[in-house]
Amino acid sequence: MKHSYVAEVLASQDIHQEFTVKGWVRSFRANQFIALNDGSTINNLQCVVDYENTDPELLKRITVGAAIAVTGILEESQGKGQRVEIKAQTIVIEGDAHPEEVKLTILSPKRHSLEKLREQSHLRVRTNTFGAVMRLRSKLSFAIHQYFNERGFYQAHTPIITGSDAEGAGEMFKITALDLENPPKNEDGSINYKEDFFGKETNLTVSGQLEAETYALGLGKVYTFGPTFRAENSNTSRHLAEFWMIEPEVAFCDLDGNMDLAEDFIKYVVNYVLTHCQDDLAFLENRLVQEDKSKPQAERASMLLREKLQFVVDNNFKRVSYTEAIDILRNSKPNKKKKFKFPINAWGADLQSEHERFLVEKHFECPVILFDYPANIKAFYMRLNEDGKTVRAMDILFPGIGEIVGGSQREERLDVLKEKMAALDIPEEELHWYLDTRRFGTCTHSGFGLGFERLVLFVTGMTNIRDVIPYPRTPGNADI
RNA sequence: UCCUCCAUAGCUCAGUUGGUUAGAGCAUCUGACUGUUAAUCAGAGGGUCCUAAGUUCGAGUCUUAGUGGGGGAGCCA
Numbered sequence: 001m002k003h004s005y006v007a008e009v010l011a012s013q014d015i016h017q018e019f020t021v022k023g024w025v026r027s028f029r030a031n032q033f034i035a036l037n038d039g040s041t042i043n044n045l046q047c048v049v050d051y052e053n054t055d056p057e058l059l060k061r062i063t064v065g066a067a068i069a070v071t072g073i074l075e076e077s078q079g080k081g082q083r084v085e086i087k088a089q090t091i092v093i094e095g096d097a098h099p100e101e102v103k104l105t106i107l108s109p110k111r112h113s114l115e116k117l118r119e120q121s122h123l124r125v126r127t128n129t130f131g132a133v134m135r136l137r138s139k140l141s142f143a144i145h146q147y148f149n150e151r152g153f154y155q156a157h158t159p160i161i162t163g164s165d166a167e168g169a170g171e172m173f174k175i176t177a178l179d180l181e182n183p184p185k186n187e188d189g190s191i192n193y194k195e196d197f198f199g200k201e202t203n204l205t206v207s208g209q210l211e212a213e214t215y216a217l218g219l220g221k222v223y224t225f226g227p228t229f230r231a232e233n234s235n236t237s238r239h240l241a242e243f244w245m246i247e248p249e250v251a252f253c254d255l256d257g258n259m260d261l262a263e264d265f266i267k268y269v270v271n272y273v274l275t276h277c278q279d280d281l282a283f284l285e286n287r288l289v290q291e292d293k294s295k296p297q298a299e300r301a302s303m304l305l306r307e308k309l310q311f312v313v314d315n316n317f318k319r320v321s322y323t324e325a326i327d328i329l330r331n332s333k334p335n336k337k338k339k340f341k342f343p344i345n346a347w348g349a350d351l352q353s354e355h356e357r358f359l360v361e362k363h364f365e366c367p368v369i370l371f372d373y374p375a376n377i378k379a380f381y382m383r384l385n386e387d388g389k390t391v392r393a394m395d396i397l398f399p400g401i402g403e404i405v406g407g408s409q410r411e412e413r414l415d416v417l418k419e420k421m422a423a424l425d426i427p428e429e430e431l432h433w434y435l436d437t438r439r440f441g442t443c444t445h446s447g448f449g450l451g452f453e454r455l456v457l458f459v460t461g462m463t464n465i466r467d468v469i470p471y472p473r474t475p476g477n478a479d480i
Numbered sequence: 481u482c483c484u485c486c487a488u489a490g491c492u493c494a495g496u497u498g499g500u501u502a503g504a505g506c507a508u509c510u511g512a513c514u515g516u517u518a519a520u521c522a523g524a525g526g527g528u529c530c531u532a533a534g535u536u537c538g539a540g541u542c543u544u545a546g547u548g549g550g551g552g553a554g555c556c557a
Binding site for chain 2: 236455
């Protein structure tokens with residue numbers, strides 16, 4: 001039978017009309033008021049039961065967590081807290097949820113810590129917080145595709161399984177169909193990968209960038225949006241072993257164009273959720289306000305969640321070269337007072353978390369784009385500047401998140417690229433296809449990688465990356 | 481991987497220099513009440529004190545190792 005969704009019913013003006021809604025019981029107060037949620041919105045629909053004329057056996061089965069279908073008449077609510085409610089006429093239990101078992105789970109109607117919710121990740125999407133986070137995640141994903149589609153980008157599905165081990169972005173997960181108990185061996189005792197499924201060693205991708213570059217040099221403007229895998233033993237609130245990354249790559253575009261694109265892109269998707277996800281953002285904003293109340297004054301957020309997002313949309317990101325950043329840091333109070341664990345002395349040092357946080361959270365107090373980094377601390381494919389010591393790299397740093405974007409103008413000159421690879425012992429055979437793009441009609445081109453989960457962290461105000469993806473993969477964790 | 485803190489009822493936590501029968505609030509169940517919004521009142525049930533080994537007459541408490549988690553760092557998105 002056709003039924004309506006809670007979001008539609010709550011917005012409906014059809015008073016006295018009949019509706020059927022289906023969802024999960026969030027609470028059942030006073031044997032009379034069901035708070036029903038079906039995931040279509042963070043808001044619950046109040047369904048009022050005429051308990052005096054309802055079978056007591058049925059009433060007993062209306063419990064927190066149960067799936068039910070309610071048919072009744074939409075009426076203006078007599079109580080405060082909701083505009084309309086459904087006067088239930090018939091209630092059908094689709095799936096029971098026994099209270100004695102429910103109380104052992106996070107579905108029990110009380111406040112749970114995020115750590116506890118993470119232990120039952122298959123049930124946490126039924127909570128307000130995770131419903132809001134996951135709806136926002138989905139809307140952000142849609143906004144990303146819409147942004148690129150409106151601007152003539154094509155999505156390139158770069159491979160998940162890669163035969164190239166020169167991507168250089170981190171430790172990789174091996175892919176094999178060999179019998180690990182008894183693998184075929186070469187004469188010297190090493191494993192003979194020629195007998196493996198692909199006839200060579202393969203891994204899960206750590207980046208689609210190099211393949212995306214080949215597509216940009218044909219389709220013009222492309223982007224990838226897919227899963228990425230890194231076998232790093234990272235145990236932090238901002239790293240996952242499996243995460244989603246957006247990687248635009250644009251032909252005939254220099255670093256300035258790349259920075260313009262990244263900034264415009266972030267502002268667009270943040271603005272999209274500001275206008276399309278008000279209810280979920282309001283809930284998450286309030287959640288943060290409540291959380292802040294138990295913190296000392298100094299640690300409380302200076303802006304509400306939506307104010308913070310609006311600030312990002314309305315203000316230009318501060319663009320600073322690495323050299324300028326070093327000067328600022330060298331003359332900063334914490335550096336002079338030796339408050340930094342890693343003091344800034346000379347040009348050339350890699351910036352530590354504490355330095356990035358100082359620039360973003362204390363000095364500029366807004367998103368910052370750092371560019372033109374020393375060549376020796378950045379990847380081989382970044383374009384060397386005329387000074388011979390810096391490359392056209394850029395990182396976007398966000399308050400509370402750190403690096404959200406890393407990108408560069410790519411080295412398009414074959415000879416310079418080959419020199420770089422030789423210096424880093426990257427064999428040319430490994431990347432012959434990549435070098436071909438520089439042989440045949442090479443051109444200026446640029447791109448960046450944006451960590452999707454880090455964007456979701458920023459937009460939702462959550463602080464642990466494990467709480468913005470359904471089933472987080474981290475060292476020692478891949479249960480579901 | 482490194483530093484640091486933590487693990488006791490379904491949840492949040494208390495548990496004295498190592499000592500008899502392991503405690504509270506909330507949740508759950510039973511009953512009462514019924515236009516509620518974290519409903520209210522009364523009563524009841526509920527424990528492998530993370531795992532393993534050790535010290536001891538005796539370990540929730542002390543030691544070692546492991547597992548998981550929080551915060552910070554590195555690697556990065």
